[in-house]
Amino acid sequence: xxxxxxxxxxxxxxxxxxxxxxxxxxxxxxxxxxxxxxxxxxxxxxxxxxxxxxxxxxxxxxxxxxxxxxxxxxxxxxxxxxxxxxxxxxxxxxxxxxxxxxxxxxxxxx
Amino acid sequence: xxxxxxxxxxxxxxxxxxxxxxxxxxxxxxxxxxxxxxxxxxxxxxxxxxxxxxxxxxxxxxxxxxxxxxxxxxxxxxxxxxxxxxxxxxxxxxxxxxxxxxxxxxxxxxx
Numbered sequence: 001x002x003x004x005x006x007x008x009x010x011x012x013x014x015x016x017x018x019x020x021x022x023x024x025x026x027x028x029x030x031x032x033x034x035x036x037x038x039x040x041x042x043x044x045x046x047x048x049x050x051x052x053x054x055x056x057x058x059x060x061x062x063x064x065x066x067x068x069x070x071x072x073x074x075x076x077x078x079x080x081x082x083x084x085x086x087x088x089x090x091x092x093x094x095x096x097x098x099x100x101x102x103x104x105x106x107x108x109x110x
Numbered sequence: 111x112x113x114x115x116x117x118x119x120x121x122x123x124x125x126x127x128x129x130x131x132x133x134x135x136x137x138x139x140x141x142x143x144x145x146x147x148x149x150x151x152x153x154x155x156x157x158x159x160x161x162x163x164x165x166x167x168x169x170x171x172x173x174x175x176x177x178x179x180x181x182x183x184x185x186x187x188x189x190x191x192x193x194x195x196x197x198x199x200x201x202x203x204x205x206x207x208x209x210x211x212x213x214x215x216x217x218x219x220x221x
Contacts, residue, residue, distance in 0.1 A: 034209050046211070087152075097168070098155075100152050102150070
C-alpha cells in the first residue's frame with residue numbers, strides 16, 4: 001500500500017460547481033499535512049496547510065480526519081483557472097521528509 | 111518571497127556523462143531536497159540535507175550523489191548518467207516544520 005494515496009482523476013467539473021476529493025495516508029504518526037497545486041509542466045506550489053480543526057482559504061476548504069487517516073480538499077465556485085493537479089503531502093512525525101501523493105487532476109470546463 | 115533557483119530548465123546529456131544539477135535558495139533555509147517526478151509515479155525523494163555538509167538518502171538515492179558545501183546551495187550529481195534517469199528534477203527548501211518551496215524544475219533528457 002502506498003503511504004499517501006489519491007484518486008488520479010480527472011475530475012471534470014463544470015465552471016461554478018463544487019468539487020471535493022480525498023487523500024488517504026497510512027502512517028498514523030503523520031503530523032503535518034499540506035495541499036499543493038501543480039500546473040502542467042510547472043513546479044508544485046503550496047496551496048494550503050491542513051490544520052486539525054479544518055481550515056478555509058477563500059473558495060478552498062481543507063479537512064483532516066485523523067481517525068480515518070484522510071485529508072480532503074473542497075473547491076467551491078470552481079474557476080477555469082482551478083484546473084490543475086492537486087498534490088496531497090504528508091510529513092512524518094519528527095522528520096523533514098515529505099511524502100507526496102500521486103496527485104488528483106481537476107479539469108474545470110465552461 | 112522565497113526564491114529557489116535551479117540552474118537549468120532543460121538539459122540534454124549523453125549516457126555515461128557526469129551531470130550536475132544546481133539549486134540555490136535565498137531564504138537561509140536549513141533544509142534542502144532533491145526530487146524527481148515521473149508520470150504515474152509522482153514525486154520521489156532522492157536526497158535531502160538539513161545542514162551544510164550533511165546529507166541523507168531519500169527513497170531512491172541509487173545512481174545519485176549530492177553536495178552541500180554552502181547553506182544556500184544544494185547540488186545533485188549523476189555520476190554516470192543512464193537513460194532511466196531521464197526525468198523532471200525538482201529542488202525544494204524549507205525551515206523545519208514549514209512547507210517546502212520548489213524551484214522551477216529541470217527537465218533532464220539522457221540520450
